[in-house]
Amino acid sequence: MIEKKVSNAAEACLDIKSGMTIMLGGFGLCGIPENCIQALVDLKINDLTCISNNAGIDNFGLGYLLKHKQIKKMISSYVGENEEFERQMLSGELEVDLIPQGSLAERCRAAGAGIPAFFTPAGYGTEISKGKEVRDYNGKPHILETALTADFAIVKAWKGDTAGNLIYKGTARNFNPLMAMAGKITIAEVEELVNPGELDPNQIHTPGIFVQRIFEGSNYEKRIEQRTINTDN
Amino acid sequence: MIEKKVSNAAEACLDIKSGMTIMLGGFGLCGIPENCIQALVDLKINDLTCISNNAGIDNFGLGYLLKHKQIKKMISSYVGENEEFERQMLSGELEVDLIPQGSLAERCRAAGAGIPAFFTPAGYGTEISKGKEVRDYNGKPHILETALTADFAIVKAWKGDTAGNLIYKGTARNFNPLMAMAGKITIAEVEELVNPGELDPNQIHTPGIFVQRIFEGSNYEKRIEQRTINTDN
Amino acid sequence: MGLDKIGIAKRIAQELRDGWYVNLGIGIPTLVANYIPKGIDVEFQSENGILGMGPFPKEENVDADLINAGKQTITALPGAAFFDSSMSFAMIRGKHVQLTVLGAMEVSENGDIANWKIPGKMVKGMGGAMDLVASAENIIVAMMHTNKKGESKLLDSCSLPLTGVNCVKKIVTNLAVLDVLPNGGFKLIERAPKVSIEEIKSATLGKLIIGDGEIPEMKV
Amino acid sequence: MGLDKIGIAKRIAQELRDGWYVNLGIGIPTLVANYIPKGIDVEFQSENGILGMGPFPKEENVDADLINAGKQTITALPGAAFFDSSMSFAMIRGKHVQLTVLGAMEVSENGDIANWKIPGKMVKGMGGAMDLVASAENIIVAMMHTNKKGESKLLDSCSLPLTGVNCVKKIVTNLAVLDVLPNGGFKLIERAPKVSIEEIKSATLGKLIIGDGEIPEMKV
Numbered sequence: 001m002i003e004k005k006v007s008n009a010a011e012a013c014l015d016i017k018s019g020m021t022i023m024l025g026g027f028g029l030c031g032i033p034e035n036c037i038q039a040l041v042d043l044k045i046n047d048l049t050c051i052s053n054n055a056g057i058d059n060f061g062l063g064y065l066l067k068h069k070q071i072k073k074m075i076s077s078y079v080g081e082n083e084e085f086e087r088q089m090l091s092g093e094l095e096v097d098l099i100p101q102g103s104l105a106e107r108c109r110a111a112g113a114g115i116p117a118f119f120t121p122a123g124y125g126t127e128i129s130k131g132k133e134v135r136d137y138n139g140k141p142h143i144l145e146t147a148l149t150a151d152f153a154i155v156k157a158w159k160g161d162t163a164g165n166l167i168y169k170g171t172a173r174n175f176n177p178l179m180a181m182a183g184k185i186t187i188a189e190v191e192e193l194v195n196p197g198e199l200d201p202n203q204i205h206t207p208g209i210f211v212q213r214i215f216e217g218s219n220y221e222k223r224i225e226q227r228t229i230n231t232d233n
Numbered sequence: 234m235i236e237k238k239v240s241n242a243a244e245a246c247l248d249i250k251s252g253m254t255i256m257l258g259g260f261g262l263c264g265i266p267e268n269c270i271q272a273l274v275d276l277k278i279n280d281l282t283c284i285s286n287n288a289g290i291d292n293f294g295l296g297y298l299l300k301h302k303q304i305k306k307m308i309s310s311y312v313g314e315n316e317e318f319e320r321q322m323l324s325g326e327l328e329v330d331l332i333p334q335g336s337l338a339e340r341c342r343a344a345g346a347g348i349p350a351f352f353t354p355a356g357y358g359t360e361i362s363k364g365k366e367v368r369d370y371n372g373k374p375h376i377l378e379t380a381l382t383a384d385f386a387i388v389k390a391w392k393g394d395t396a397g398n399l400i401y402k403g404t405a406r407n408f409n410p411l412m413a414m415a416g417k418i419t420i421a422e423v424e425e426l427v428n429p430g431e432l433d434p435n436q437i438h439t440p441g442i443f444v445q446r447i448f449e450g451s452n453y454e455k456r457i458e459q460r461t462i463n464t465d466n
Numbered sequence: 467m468g469l470d471k472i473g474i475a476k477r478i479a480q481e482l483r484d485g486w487y488v489n490l491g492i493g494i495p496t497l498v499a500n501y502i503p504k505g506i507d508v509e510f511q512s513e514n515g516i517l518g519m520g521p522f523p524k525e526e527n528v529d530a531d532l533i534n535a536g537k538q539t540i541t542a543l544p545g546a547a548f549f550d551s552s553m554s555f556a557m558i559r560g561k562h563v564q565l566t567v568l569g570a571m572e573v574s575e576n577g578d579i580a581n582w583k584i585p586g587k588m589v590k591g592m593g594g595a596m597d598l599v600a601s602a603e604n605i606i607v608a609m610m611h612t613n614k615k616g617e618s619k620l621l622d623s624c625s626l627p628l629t630g631v632n633c634v635k636k637i638v639t640n641l642a643v644l645d646v647l648p649n650g651g652f653k654l655i656e657r658a659p660k661v662s663i664e665e666i667k668s669a670t671l672g673k674l675i676i677g678d679g680e681i682p683e684m685k686v
Numbered sequence: 687m688g689l690d691k692i693g694i695a696k697r698i699a700q701e702l703r704d705g706w707y708v709n710l711g712i713g714i715p716t717l718v719a720n721y722i723p724k725g726i727d728v729e730f731q732s733e734n735g736i737l738g739m740g741p742f743p744k745e746e747n748v749d750a751d752l753i754n755a756g757k758q759t760i761t762a763l764p765g766a767a768f769f770d771s772s773m774s775f776a777m778i779r780g781k782h783v784q785l786t787v788l789g790a791m792e793v794s795e796n797g798d799i800a801n802w803k804i805p806g807k808m809v810k811g812m813g814g815a816m817d818l819v820a821s822a823e824n825i826i827v828a829m830m831h832t833n834k835k836g837e838s839k840l841l842d843s844c845s846l847p848l849t850g851v852n853c854v855k856k857i858v859t860n861l862a863v864l865d866v867l868p869n870g871g872f873k874l875i876e877r878a879p880k881v882s883i884e885e886i887k888s889a890t891l892g893k894l895i896i897g898d899g900e901i902p903e904m905k906v
Binding site: 106224 | 515516530589
Binding site: 001002003109111112113114115161162163165181195196197201202204207208209210 | 704705707727728729731736737738762763764765766767768769772773775776777778779780781782783821
């Protein structure tokens, strides 16, 4: 097996530079690469273009990078729940490119799959379709969307092995497998890192071929945005 | 949960008619829906268009349907190892549309995913690209391929539950999950059918939403085409 | 005036059919899951990656790795499946989901919907809404008939940036159930209990179509 | 004359680099897996859906659900992964596989390859070959220098239907190792043991380019 293990987030992120484009997995705060986000803060790099479905909350997730003004541009589908984000966007400090969630997911997959462009109905007739090619299929207009890649993709998984194979848990899977495919270099942080052969090859969500660096993260907070409880008896 | 269970292949295939287009999962003889193929033979329907990566061997897999002259047209990527197929094709009894394997897989997925068309480099400059739109991306020509759907998709899985969730085993997965997505009606035959809740929701390969009918098959032969053995000590 | 949010959710629940997969948006639509009619089996899909979504968890079962598209902690029912975001939108775009229920800021009489942006003021983003409305065959909008200023949200054309065009088929508000006709116009189907046609008329800015027969009251 | 199939496989194995993912076609390419140089870790991908493919199984481990793209029974190494065909070709098209080794009926001096069809005679289909050659950055053709009739398989242009254009970078035959130059032409890099340049010249119909220096013998 090809060995991908590095010791920690700092080592994994060592060569990420200011001005680069980075994809980060996660939906809300669910399945975000907490250790690597801290490493990016510590690196004190800036002018980053971040591709991530959301922008975190104030002070956590990507909100942490925003607070330190390390992000030049966000490419996301939903950015509510973050006052600092809103402030930077409305003041013009932060560029924002909003993309329909399904198109964002499919554009990442497309990059990883060597599909440079595809047609989707999402966004037709809205400002999203401005300047994009429109073509009718099955009597319905579709717009042409292109693949979305990044210098680095940073993903979070539940379990991984040193060959780079990943298994996600619950809805923490979300964008992680797609971004893992799309990065020129893909870094995976996992809650539990095991040796090759310990994961069932039938249950791998991201085959190791997509992952260049992997490490076992630590001190996961896994914050919850909306703690909704069923109080019925 | 929405209940999808039917009693057997005959019941699952009851309304498949002559002249229909059917997708069948499997690669070679690995992961083919043996029970439903038998049911199609028993139905004595014909003029079928079959979309399947291969055409089986003489007398097994799709070769069985070919022998009974039930297939009008095959859409496949590789059709070697089948004398009856070759005879019917060369004599003009059988129409054959050959598609690069990756494009076949992606075209099925695209149909299931509501992507009507996508660009791929596969087949550019060959007879496959005749009449197809060509566009350069990243300095390289790509051709536009369209989604491929079917009246029925018939797939074979290892385990399934009555809500239609499927888990495949080893390389018997192949085209099955993609065709499951692409059929207007999808029939799944499984080696072991369990109740909802018995499969780990984290390990489902085909979510039940894609499957309309499911049953536990019987008498699987699982023939091997090339029995290669390591005789080293 | 008219129904509360729970009433709207109850009325929409009557639209569910046995065997349907359903995507419920944030807000009122989420409440629909609480009022599934007896004898009807439906499954809820949440676009962040679960099919077979169950109710909120008991305190002891809260799992940060198990949320819905509204970022709320949830549970998974027996027979659930988890998947990635491309698979999730494959289900949506590929029309495997039979019904989408979502909120709106504005709906136009030709079925356009606006619900993701107020220029210069609120830019939260569209999330999965653009994929949902562009793909679903069957879209029900759940919303209050008028906004907080008392202005109609049922317009001849939307003033806000669109989420999708020609897509809304049915609207359930606190005042009425309305079908959006293929050739345009809000056709009044039902009134909320004790709400008069006049009240609906005065709260509807777009073209309201009222047939000849009596307009029944909703049963909720 | 020159190398046998095992010799060709051994010479190609020398091209492997540590950390590469490699797709081996049916025939001679499959043999390459038996001669991986020491200290080199590579993983083999088979396009029917496995990464981390191991050797053929012992009799007692044969599993009909575990085959390679040649339909041969195989094993999975520790750290292997199974996946569907779209994921498999995502790896291939997306350039995650660093090397493709495959056989050919004909190769032209500009790197075109034909290996899937003889009109009116053999139509087995292209399988995954068209995706592989259109996508891989690094393609080595493994074949005999001439066909069964003794005719050269290295041509100025292919006579058979093409599998891909401008894609072959290197050819290893029983007689020689040749690079396909970006501007066209087969550049002779190495001779098979005891094979003369004259023998290679007479077996090569396309443009053969021979540099000024000595052409070394392959070490296999």
